[in-house]
Amino acid sequence: MTTLDQSRHLATAIPGPLSIELTKRRTDAVSHGVGVTMPVFAKRAGGGIIEDVDGNRLIDLGSGIAVTTIGNSSPRVVDAVRAQVADFTHTCFMVTPYEGYVAVCEHLNRLTPGSGEKRSALFNSGAEAVENAIKIARAYTGKQAVVAFDHAYHGRTNLTMGLTAKSMPYKSGFGPFAPEIYRAPLSYPYRDGLVNKDLGSNGELAAERAIDVIDKQIGAGNLAALLIEPIQGEGGFIVPAPGFLATLLAWCRDHNVVFIADEVQTGFARTGAMFACEHEGIEPDLMCIAKGIADGMPLSAVTGRAEIIDAPHASGLGGTYGGNPVACAAALATIETIELDGLVERAAQIEALMKDRLSRLQADDDRIGDVRGRGAMIAVELVKSGTSEPDPELTKKLVSGAHAAGVVVLTCGTYGNVLRFLPPLTISDELLLEGLDVLALILADL
Known part of the structure:
Protein backbone atom coordinates (compact mmCIF):
# COMPACT_ATOMS: atom_id res chain seq x y z
CA MET A 1 0.00 0.00 0.00
CA THR A 2 1.14 3.56 -0.73
CA THR A 3 2.86 5.50 2.06
CA LEU A 4 1.00 8.64 1.01
CA ASP A 5 -1.36 9.84 3.76
CA GLN A 6 -4.89 8.95 2.61
CA SER A 7 -6.60 12.14 3.73
CA ARG A 8 -7.66 15.41 2.10
CA HIS A 9 -5.50 18.31 3.28
CA LEU A 10 -5.24 21.90 2.10
CA ALA A 11 -1.88 23.37 3.05
CA THR A 12 -2.43 26.42 0.78
CA ALA A 13 -5.15 27.91 -1.36
CA ILE A 14 -5.63 26.08 -4.65
CA PRO A 15 -3.45 26.76 -6.57
CA GLY A 16 -0.53 27.24 -4.18
CA PRO A 17 2.55 29.40 -4.86
CA LEU A 18 4.68 26.63 -6.37
CA SER A 19 1.86 25.59 -8.72
CA ILE A 20 1.38 29.24 -9.73
CA GLU A 21 5.10 29.49 -10.53
CA LEU A 22 4.97 26.28 -12.57
CA THR A 23 1.88 27.55 -14.40
CA LYS A 24 3.91 30.57 -15.55
CA ARG A 25 6.61 28.22 -16.84
CA ARG A 26 3.95 26.05 -18.54
CA THR A 27 2.47 29.12 -20.25
CA ASP A 28 5.88 30.04 -21.65
CA ALA A 29 7.01 26.53 -22.63
CA VAL A 30 3.96 24.41 -23.51
CA SER A 31 1.64 24.83 -26.51
CA HIS A 32 -1.46 26.76 -25.51
CA GLY A 33 -3.43 24.15 -27.44
CA VAL A 34 -2.87 21.73 -24.54
CA GLY A 35 -5.61 22.40 -21.99
CA VAL A 36 -5.39 21.80 -18.24
CA THR A 37 -8.32 20.90 -15.97
CA MET A 38 -6.79 21.87 -12.60
CA PRO A 39 -4.20 24.61 -11.92
CA VAL A 40 -2.07 22.40 -9.67
CA PHE A 41 1.06 20.37 -10.38
CA ALA A 42 1.25 16.81 -9.07
CA LYS A 43 4.21 15.60 -7.01
CA ARG A 44 3.05 12.21 -5.71
CA ALA A 45 -0.05 10.05 -5.99
CA GLY A 46 -1.34 6.77 -4.62
CA GLY A 47 -4.54 5.16 -3.36
CA GLY A 48 -7.23 7.84 -3.61
CA ILE A 49 -4.93 10.86 -3.16
CA ILE A 50 -2.91 13.17 -5.41
CA GLU A 51 -0.39 15.39 -3.59
CA ASP A 52 0.64 18.60 -5.32
CA VAL A 53 3.93 20.50 -5.18
CA ASP A 54 2.58 22.76 -2.43
CA GLY A 55 1.73 19.86 -0.12
CA ASN A 56 -2.02 19.87 -0.78
CA ARG A 57 -3.58 16.41 -0.76
CA LEU A 58 -6.48 16.12 -3.19
CA ILE A 59 -9.14 13.38 -3.33
CA ASP A 60 -8.75 11.74 -6.74
CA LEU A 61 -12.10 11.06 -8.41
CA GLY A 62 -10.62 11.04 -11.93
CA SER A 63 -7.82 8.43 -12.05
CA GLY A 64 -6.07 10.39 -14.80
CA ILE A 65 -9.21 9.85 -16.94
CA ALA A 66 -9.73 6.19 -16.02
CA VAL A 67 -6.06 5.20 -16.32
CA THR A 68 -4.81 4.56 -12.78
CA THR A 69 -7.67 2.17 -12.04
CA ILE A 70 -5.61 0.12 -9.57
CA GLY A 71 -4.19 3.26 -7.92
CA ASN A 72 -1.17 5.32 -8.87
CA SER A 73 2.25 3.65 -8.60
CA SER A 74 0.68 0.36 -7.56
CA PRO A 75 3.33 -1.77 -5.78
CA ASP A 341 -6.92 -8.07 -5.05
CA GLY A 342 -10.52 -8.62 -6.17
CA LEU A 343 -10.80 -5.24 -7.88
CA VAL A 344 -13.67 -6.23 -10.20
CA GLU A 345 -15.74 -6.85 -7.09
CA ARG A 346 -14.44 -3.63 -5.56
CA ALA A 347 -15.78 -1.67 -8.55
CA ALA A 348 -19.24 -3.10 -7.89
CA GLN A 349 -18.98 -2.02 -4.22
CA ILE A 350 -18.05 1.50 -5.31
CA GLU A 351 -21.08 1.60 -7.62
CA ALA A 352 -23.44 0.67 -4.79
CA LEU A 353 -21.93 3.25 -2.46
CA MET A 354 -21.89 6.08 -5.01
CA LYS A 355 -25.36 5.46 -6.42
CA ASP A 356 -26.83 5.35 -2.93
CA ARG A 357 -25.26 8.70 -1.99
CA LEU A 358 -25.98 10.41 -5.32
CA SER A 359 -29.56 9.10 -5.58
CA ARG A 360 -30.33 10.54 -2.14
CA LEU A 361 -28.86 13.83 -3.35
CA GLN A 362 -31.02 13.63 -6.49
CA ALA A 363 -34.18 13.08 -4.43
CA ASP A 364 -33.57 16.42 -2.68
CA ASP A 365 -32.40 18.46 -5.69
CA ASP A 366 -34.24 18.58 -9.03
CA ARG A 367 -31.13 20.00 -10.73
CA ILE A 368 -29.80 16.43 -10.77
CA GLY A 369 -31.61 15.11 -13.82
CA ASP A 370 -29.99 11.69 -13.94
CA VAL A 371 -27.61 9.46 -11.99
CA ARG A 372 -26.19 6.65 -14.12
CA GLY A 373 -23.22 4.42 -14.86
CA ARG A 374 -21.70 1.12 -13.80
CA GLY A 375 -18.99 0.18 -11.35
CA ALA A 376 -16.57 3.02 -10.66
CA MET A 377 -17.79 4.86 -13.78
CA ILE A 378 -20.66 6.98 -12.49
CA ALA A 379 -22.16 10.21 -13.83
CA VAL A 380 -24.53 12.94 -12.69
CA GLU A 381 -26.34 14.93 -15.38
CA LEU A 382 -27.17 18.47 -14.24
CA VAL A 383 -30.19 20.41 -15.54
CA LYS A 384 -31.89 23.72 -14.83
CA SER A 385 -34.33 23.48 -11.94
CA GLY A 386 -37.81 22.39 -12.97
CA THR A 387 -36.69 21.45 -16.51
CA SER A 388 -34.60 18.89 -18.39
CA GLU A 389 -32.54 21.65 -20.04
CA PRO A 390 -28.78 20.99 -19.69
CA ASP A 391 -26.99 23.35 -17.28
CA PRO A 392 -23.31 23.61 -18.25
CA GLU A 393 -22.85 26.78 -16.17
CA LEU A 394 -23.90 25.08 -12.94
CA THR A 395 -21.62 22.17 -13.84
CA LYS A 396 -18.66 24.50 -14.38
CA LYS A 397 -19.25 26.28 -11.06
CA LEU A 398 -19.65 23.00 -9.16
CA VAL A 399 -16.42 21.59 -10.58
CA SER A 400 -14.55 24.81 -9.90
CA GLY A 401 -15.74 24.75 -6.28
CA ALA A 402 -14.73 21.11 -5.91
CA HIS A 403 -11.25 21.80 -7.23
CA ALA A 404 -10.81 24.71 -4.80
CA ALA A 405 -11.88 22.37 -1.98
CA GLY A 406 -9.34 19.71 -2.96
CA VAL A 407 -11.48 17.24 -4.91
CA VAL A 408 -10.41 16.22 -8.44
CA VAL A 409 -13.55 15.71 -10.52
CA LEU A 410 -14.06 15.79 -14.30
CA THR A 411 -16.86 16.83 -16.62
CA CYS A 412 -18.11 15.32 -19.88
CA GLY A 413 -21.18 15.18 -22.09
CA THR A 414 -22.16 16.69 -25.42
CA TYR A 415 -23.84 19.59 -23.57
CA GLY A 416 -21.05 20.03 -20.98
CA ASN A 417 -23.46 19.29 -18.13
CA VAL A 418 -22.26 15.92 -16.82
CA LEU A 419 -20.04 15.28 -13.80
CA ARG A 420 -18.07 12.07 -14.29
CA PHE A 421 -16.63 10.07 -11.44
CA LEU A 422 -13.73 7.68 -12.11
CA PRO A 423 -12.21 6.96 -8.69
CA PRO A 424 -9.32 4.48 -8.44
CA LEU A 425 -10.59 1.12 -7.23
CA THR A 426 -8.12 1.35 -4.32
CA ILE A 427 -9.79 4.45 -2.84
CA SER A 428 -11.25 3.99 0.65
CA ASP A 429 -14.98 4.30 1.29
CA GLU A 430 -14.24 7.17 3.66
CA LEU A 431 -12.35 9.23 1.08
CA LEU A 432 -14.93 8.52 -1.60
CA LEU A 433 -17.83 9.62 0.59
CA GLU A 434 -15.92 12.69 1.74
CA GLY A 435 -15.43 13.72 -1.88
CA LEU A 436 -19.15 13.31 -2.59
CA ASP A 437 -20.04 15.22 0.61
CA VAL A 438 -17.84 18.12 -0.51
CA LEU A 439 -19.70 18.20 -3.85
CA ALA A 440 -23.08 18.05 -2.09
CA LEU A 441 -22.19 21.06 0.08
CA ILE A 442 -21.01 23.09 -2.90
CA LEU A 443 -24.14 22.18 -4.87
CA ALA A 444 -26.31 23.31 -1.96
CA ASP A 445 -24.42 26.64 -1.83
CA LEU A 446 -25.02 27.13 -5.56
Missing part, protein backbone atom coordinates in the same frame (compact mmCIF):
# COMPACT_ATOMS: atom_id res chain seq x y z
CA ARG A 76 3.40 -4.72 -8.20
CA VAL A 77 3.57 -2.32 -11.15
CA VAL A 78 6.44 -0.35 -9.61
CA ASP A 79 8.41 -3.55 -9.01
CA ALA A 80 7.72 -4.92 -12.50
CA VAL A 81 8.66 -1.66 -14.25
CA ARG A 82 11.90 -1.32 -12.26
CA ALA A 83 12.92 -4.87 -13.13
CA GLN A 84 12.12 -4.42 -16.83
CA VAL A 85 13.94 -1.07 -17.13
CA ALA A 86 17.04 -2.73 -15.67
CA ASP A 87 16.89 -5.49 -18.31
CA PHE A 88 16.05 -3.47 -21.45
CA THR A 89 13.75 -0.59 -22.37
CA HIS A 90 13.18 -1.25 -26.09
CA THR A 91 14.14 -3.52 -28.96
CA CYS A 92 10.98 -3.11 -31.10
CA PHE A 93 8.81 -6.22 -31.07
CA MET A 94 8.86 -6.31 -34.88
CA VAL A 95 12.68 -6.55 -34.87
CA THR A 96 13.61 -8.75 -31.91
CA PRO A 97 10.45 -9.82 -30.04
CA TYR A 98 10.20 -10.50 -26.30
CA GLU A 99 8.03 -12.59 -24.03
CA GLY A 100 6.20 -9.72 -22.29
CA TYR A 101 4.31 -8.77 -25.45
CA VAL A 102 3.23 -12.38 -26.03
CA ALA A 103 2.18 -12.77 -22.38
CA VAL A 104 0.00 -9.63 -22.49
CA CYS A 105 -1.70 -10.92 -25.65
CA GLU A 106 -2.30 -14.29 -24.01
CA HIS A 107 -3.97 -12.61 -21.03
CA LEU A 108 -6.13 -10.38 -23.24
CA ASN A 109 -7.26 -13.38 -25.28
CA ARG A 110 -8.20 -15.10 -22.01
CA LEU A 111 -9.91 -12.14 -20.34
CA THR A 112 -12.00 -10.67 -23.15
CA PRO A 113 -15.54 -11.99 -23.82
CA GLY A 114 -15.86 -14.87 -26.26
CA SER A 115 -14.84 -18.51 -26.16
CA GLY A 116 -13.55 -18.89 -29.72
CA GLU A 117 -9.97 -18.56 -30.90
CA LYS A 118 -8.69 -15.00 -30.37
CA ARG A 119 -5.57 -12.99 -31.06
CA SER A 120 -4.28 -9.55 -30.06
CA ALA A 121 -1.98 -6.80 -31.31
CA LEU A 122 -0.46 -4.09 -29.11
CA PHE A 123 -0.18 -0.35 -29.74
CA ASN A 124 0.34 2.87 -27.73
CA SER A 125 -2.93 4.75 -27.31
CA GLY A 126 -6.68 4.33 -27.48
CA ALA A 127 -6.85 6.24 -30.76
CA GLU A 128 -4.21 3.93 -32.26
CA ALA A 129 -6.20 0.89 -31.17
CA VAL A 130 -9.35 2.28 -32.83
CA GLU A 131 -7.53 3.10 -36.07
CA ASN A 132 -6.03 -0.37 -36.24
CA ALA A 133 -9.36 -2.05 -35.50
CA ILE A 134 -10.82 -0.22 -38.49
CA LYS A 135 -7.88 -1.23 -40.67
CA ILE A 136 -8.49 -4.84 -39.64
CA ALA A 137 -12.24 -4.61 -40.35
CA ARG A 138 -11.64 -3.15 -43.80
CA ALA A 139 -9.06 -5.82 -44.61
CA TYR A 140 -11.44 -8.57 -43.47
CA THR A 141 -14.63 -7.37 -45.19
CA GLY A 142 -13.21 -5.66 -48.27
CA LYS A 143 -15.60 -2.78 -47.48
CA GLN A 144 -14.78 0.80 -46.48
CA ALA A 145 -17.61 2.56 -44.60
CA VAL A 146 -17.64 2.86 -40.80
CA VAL A 147 -20.52 3.83 -38.52
CA ALA A 148 -20.01 5.59 -35.20
CA PHE A 149 -22.69 7.01 -32.91
CA ASP A 150 -24.04 10.28 -31.59
CA HIS A 151 -22.07 11.56 -28.54
CA ALA A 152 -19.16 9.21 -29.37
CA TYR A 153 -15.54 9.88 -28.47
CA HIS A 154 -12.83 7.76 -30.11
CA GLY A 155 -9.68 9.91 -30.14
CA ARG A 156 -7.81 12.91 -31.53
CA THR A 157 -6.01 11.55 -34.64
CA ASN A 158 -7.46 12.43 -38.04
CA LEU A 159 -9.51 9.25 -38.42
CA THR A 160 -10.64 9.16 -34.80
CA MET A 161 -11.57 12.87 -34.84
CA GLY A 162 -13.90 11.99 -37.69
CA LEU A 163 -15.39 9.21 -35.57
CA THR A 164 -15.76 11.51 -32.55
CA ALA A 165 -19.08 13.35 -32.41
CA LYS A 166 -18.28 16.51 -30.42
CA SER A 167 -16.83 19.43 -32.37
CA MET A 168 -15.40 21.58 -29.54
CA PRO A 169 -12.72 21.09 -28.42
CA TYR A 170 -11.87 17.93 -30.37
CA LYS A 171 -12.57 18.64 -34.06
CA SER A 172 -13.22 22.32 -34.63
CA GLY A 173 -10.80 23.79 -37.19
CA PHE A 174 -8.88 20.54 -37.75
CA GLY A 175 -10.61 19.10 -40.84
CA PRO A 176 -10.96 17.75 -43.44
CA PHE A 177 -11.38 14.36 -41.82
CA ALA A 178 -11.06 10.83 -43.18
CA PRO A 179 -13.91 9.89 -45.54
CA GLU A 180 -16.47 7.07 -45.34
CA ILE A 181 -17.46 7.80 -41.73
CA TYR A 182 -21.16 7.95 -40.86
CA ARG A 183 -23.15 8.54 -37.70
CA ALA A 184 -26.17 6.79 -36.21
CA PRO A 185 -28.39 7.67 -33.21
CA LEU A 186 -27.38 6.20 -29.86
CA SER A 187 -29.65 4.81 -27.17
CA TYR A 188 -29.61 7.62 -24.54
CA PRO A 189 -32.25 6.45 -22.02
CA TYR A 190 -32.54 9.70 -20.06
CA ARG A 191 -32.87 12.01 -23.09
CA ASP A 192 -34.79 9.49 -25.27
CA GLY A 193 -37.27 8.94 -22.43
CA LEU A 194 -38.12 12.64 -22.35
CA VAL A 195 -39.39 12.32 -25.93
CA ASN A 196 -40.69 8.75 -26.02
CA LYS A 197 -40.93 6.58 -22.90
CA ASP A 198 -40.72 3.33 -24.89
CA LEU A 199 -37.64 4.49 -26.78
CA GLY A 200 -35.96 5.39 -23.48
CA SER A 201 -36.39 1.92 -21.99
CA ASN A 202 -36.46 -0.42 -25.00
CA GLY A 203 -32.99 -0.99 -26.43
CA GLU A 204 -34.28 -3.07 -29.35
CA LEU A 205 -36.47 -0.17 -30.45
CA ALA A 206 -33.53 2.24 -30.19
CA ALA A 207 -31.36 -0.17 -32.18
CA GLU A 208 -34.00 -0.44 -34.92
CA ARG A 209 -33.94 3.37 -35.18
CA ALA A 210 -30.15 3.26 -35.66
CA ILE A 211 -30.30 0.38 -38.15
CA ASP A 212 -32.91 2.25 -40.19
CA VAL A 213 -30.51 5.22 -40.48
CA ILE A 214 -27.61 2.90 -41.39
CA ASP A 215 -29.64 1.10 -44.07
CA LYS A 216 -30.76 4.37 -45.65
CA GLN A 217 -27.49 6.31 -45.45
CA ILE A 218 -24.91 3.61 -46.19
CA GLY A 219 -26.30 0.13 -46.77
CA ALA A 220 -24.86 -2.96 -45.15
CA GLY A 221 -23.18 -3.94 -48.42
CA ASN A 222 -20.82 -0.97 -48.04
CA LEU A 223 -20.28 -1.13 -44.28
CA ALA A 224 -17.02 -2.56 -42.92
CA ALA A 225 -17.54 -1.86 -39.24
CA LEU A 226 -19.87 -0.58 -36.57
CA LEU A 227 -17.89 1.09 -33.75
CA ILE A 228 -19.45 1.73 -30.36
CA GLU A 229 -18.54 2.35 -26.71
CA PRO A 230 -20.57 -0.08 -24.56
CA ILE A 231 -20.87 2.83 -22.12
CA GLN A 232 -20.01 6.16 -23.64
CA GLY A 233 -17.16 8.02 -22.00
CA GLU A 234 -16.68 11.64 -23.06
CA GLY A 235 -20.25 11.59 -24.43
CA GLY A 236 -21.64 11.52 -20.90
CA PHE A 237 -21.28 8.02 -19.40
CA ILE A 238 -24.40 7.00 -21.29
CA VAL A 239 -25.47 3.40 -20.60
CA PRO A 240 -27.64 2.27 -23.53
CA ALA A 241 -31.01 0.67 -22.83
CA PRO A 242 -30.94 -3.14 -22.40
CA GLY A 243 -30.97 -4.95 -25.75
CA PHE A 244 -29.47 -2.08 -27.77
CA LEU A 245 -25.97 -3.57 -28.11
CA ALA A 246 -27.21 -7.14 -28.59
CA THR A 247 -29.59 -6.09 -31.39
CA LEU A 248 -26.84 -4.19 -33.18
CA LEU A 249 -24.45 -7.14 -32.83
CA ALA A 250 -27.02 -9.56 -34.27
CA TRP A 251 -27.57 -7.23 -37.23
CA CYS A 252 -23.80 -6.99 -37.81
CA ARG A 253 -23.44 -10.78 -37.80
CA ASP A 254 -26.26 -11.10 -40.35
CA HIS A 255 -24.67 -8.57 -42.72
CA ASN A 256 -20.89 -9.27 -42.56
CA VAL A 257 -20.23 -6.08 -40.60
CA VAL A 258 -17.47 -6.16 -37.98
CA PHE A 259 -18.77 -5.14 -34.52
CA ILE A 260 -16.02 -3.17 -32.74
CA ALA A 261 -16.41 -2.38 -29.04
CA ASP A 262 -14.36 0.61 -27.92
CA GLU A 263 -13.58 -0.40 -24.32
CA VAL A 264 -10.76 2.12 -23.93
CA GLN A 265 -12.46 3.79 -20.95
CA THR A 266 -14.76 0.97 -19.80
CA GLY A 267 -12.24 -1.88 -19.75
CA PHE A 268 -10.06 -3.41 -17.05
CA ALA A 269 -12.48 -3.76 -14.13
CA ARG A 270 -13.72 -0.17 -14.35
CA THR A 271 -17.44 -1.03 -14.66
CA GLY A 272 -17.68 -3.92 -12.20
CA ALA A 273 -16.82 -6.47 -14.88
CA MET A 274 -13.47 -6.94 -16.56
CA PHE A 275 -15.09 -5.45 -19.69
CA ALA A 276 -18.38 -3.59 -19.98
CA CYS A 277 -19.64 -5.86 -22.79
CA GLU A 278 -19.99 -8.61 -20.19
CA HIS A 279 -22.89 -6.73 -18.57
CA GLU A 280 -24.86 -7.16 -21.80
CA GLY A 281 -23.66 -10.71 -22.47
CA ILE A 282 -22.24 -9.79 -25.88
CA GLU A 283 -19.06 -10.95 -27.60
CA PRO A 284 -17.67 -8.27 -29.95
CA ASP A 285 -15.74 -9.21 -33.08
CA LEU A 286 -12.96 -6.78 -32.11
CA MET A 287 -12.30 -4.88 -28.89
CA CYS A 288 -10.19 -1.73 -28.43
CA ILE A 289 -8.43 -1.56 -25.06
CA ALA A 290 -6.18 1.10 -23.47
CA LYS A 291 -6.25 3.48 -20.46
CA GLY A 292 -6.49 1.12 -17.43
CA ILE A 293 -4.46 -1.64 -19.10
CA ALA A 294 -1.04 -0.64 -17.68
CA ASP A 295 -1.56 1.71 -14.69
CA GLY A 296 -0.27 4.77 -16.52
CA MET A 297 2.28 3.27 -18.91
CA PRO A 298 1.31 3.96 -22.56
CA LEU A 299 -0.17 0.76 -23.98
CA SER A 300 -3.22 -0.23 -25.99
CA ALA A 301 -4.50 -3.31 -27.77
CA VAL A 302 -6.91 -4.71 -30.30
CA THR A 303 -8.19 -8.15 -29.34
CA GLY A 304 -10.68 -10.20 -31.32
CA ARG A 305 -11.74 -13.19 -33.33
CA ALA A 306 -8.69 -14.81 -34.92
CA GLU A 307 -10.17 -15.04 -38.42
CA ILE A 308 -10.82 -11.28 -38.42
CA ILE A 309 -7.70 -9.96 -36.70
CA ASP A 310 -5.48 -12.16 -38.91
CA ALA A 311 -6.93 -10.62 -42.10
CA PRO A 312 -4.25 -7.92 -42.65
CA HIS A 313 -1.14 -8.97 -44.57
CA ALA A 314 2.11 -9.62 -42.66
CA SER A 315 3.59 -6.31 -41.41
CA GLY A 316 0.28 -4.56 -42.07
CA LEU A 317 -0.03 -3.99 -38.32
CA GLY A 318 2.64 -2.67 -35.96
CA GLY A 319 4.55 0.43 -34.90
CA THR A 320 7.93 1.25 -33.43
CA TYR A 321 6.78 1.54 -29.81
CA GLY A 322 3.72 -0.71 -29.93
CA GLY A 323 3.81 -3.12 -26.98
CA ASN A 324 6.86 -1.48 -25.41
CA PRO A 325 8.48 -3.94 -22.93
CA VAL A 326 8.20 -1.59 -19.94
CA ALA A 327 4.51 -0.99 -20.67
CA CYS A 328 3.96 -4.74 -21.09
CA ALA A 329 5.57 -5.40 -17.69
CA ALA A 330 3.21 -2.82 -16.17
CA ALA A 331 0.21 -4.46 -17.87
CA LEU A 332 1.08 -7.92 -16.55
CA ALA A 333 1.40 -6.51 -13.03
CA THR A 334 -1.90 -4.62 -13.46
CA ILE A 335 -3.75 -7.80 -14.47
CA GLU A 336 -2.21 -9.65 -11.54
CA THR A 337 -3.29 -6.89 -9.14
CA ILE A 338 -6.88 -6.81 -10.44
CA GLU A 339 -7.25 -10.57 -10.12
CA LEU A 340 -5.44 -11.11 -6.81
